[in-house]
Amino acid sequence: MKILRFQTSIRGPRYGWLHEDRIGEVDGDPFNAFRRLDPDLPIESVQLLPPVRPGKIVCVGRNYQAHAQEHGVEVGDIPVLFLKPGSSLVGPGDPIILPPQSQQVQHEAELAVVIGRRGRWIQPEDAMAYIFGYTIANDVTARDLQRADTTWTRGKGFDTFCPLGPWIETEFDPADALITCHVSQELRQMASTRDMVFSIQRLIAFISSVMTLEPSDIILTGTPAGVGDLVAGDTVSITIEGLGTLTNPVVSEK
Numbered sequence: 001m002k003i004l005r006f007q008t009s010i011r012g013p014r015y016g017w018l019h020e021d022r023i024g025e026v027d028g029d030p031f032n033a034f035r036r037l038d039p040d041l042p043i044e045s046v047q048l049l050p051p052v053r054p055g056k057i058v059c060v061g062r063n064y065q066a067h068a069q070e071h072g073v074e075v076g077d078i079p080v081l082f083l084k085p086g087s088s089l090v091g092p093g094d095p096i097i098l099p100p101q102s103q104q105v106q107h108e109a110e111l112a113v114v115i116g117r118r119g120r121w122i123q124p125e126d127a128m129a130y131i132f133g134y135t136i137a138n139d140v141t142a143r144d145l146q147r148a149d150t151t152w153t154r155g156k157g158f159d160t161f162c163p164l165g166p167w168i169e170t171e172f173d174p175a176d177a178l179i180t181c182h183v184s185q186e187l188r189q190m191a192s193t194r195d196m197v198f199s200i201q202r203l204i205a206f207i208s209s210v211m212t213l214e215p216s217d218i219i220l221t222g223t224p225a226g227v228g229d230l231v232a233g234d235t236v237s238i239t240i241e242g243l244g245t246l247t248n249p250v251v252s253e254k
């Protein structure tokens, strides 16, 4: 099942579900009790929004060996965690805005996990039961500012630096899915999720040993090798096999 959020020119933001190329409304809370209404809206007639409004966006750094190597750092014994603010979220088709403070903004194609149940101290063997579904994220990063600062908050936290979508797939197998990232037709990143250093089960166990995970929280599971610069006029398209494609244009801040 594909769950999304959308709006139209006459109706505000709401949850929906996708059937082929038509969208139906969701009556109720997708994280609790809900009904799917008839899919009567062509997908072209709506604006897709980020498919969830997360309580928190928890991100994992250096979770693919080859990406850590391209930055000359080792993968540690425990995952590197950081947070992105809710204000960084944008939906499918929304522009990534290059801020004037940075000379080097880069894409990071990532599998995003959407949490469906509240939990603390979740054991790895129980972790999959806490997942609502999966979507695609771009952990956009001002690399020069990330390197200049002690924490990654500024480099990772600008408005529009977390494109998410196009929808949440609840029946996705994350064990061996191909992630690709194209920037204006050029293939930049290609890897399988099987190359993650820390599995999704281990990530959920580790993160929930620090903070309570709650329905709608999302976890960005790290990016493979091949990150590269973005310039105004580019279009970034991230595809994850079984999930779809997240596409965003790149513009300069006025």
Ligand code: MG
Pocket (backbone or CB within 6 Å): 059, 060, 061, 108, 110, 139, 220, 222, 223
């Ligand atoms: Mg990342």
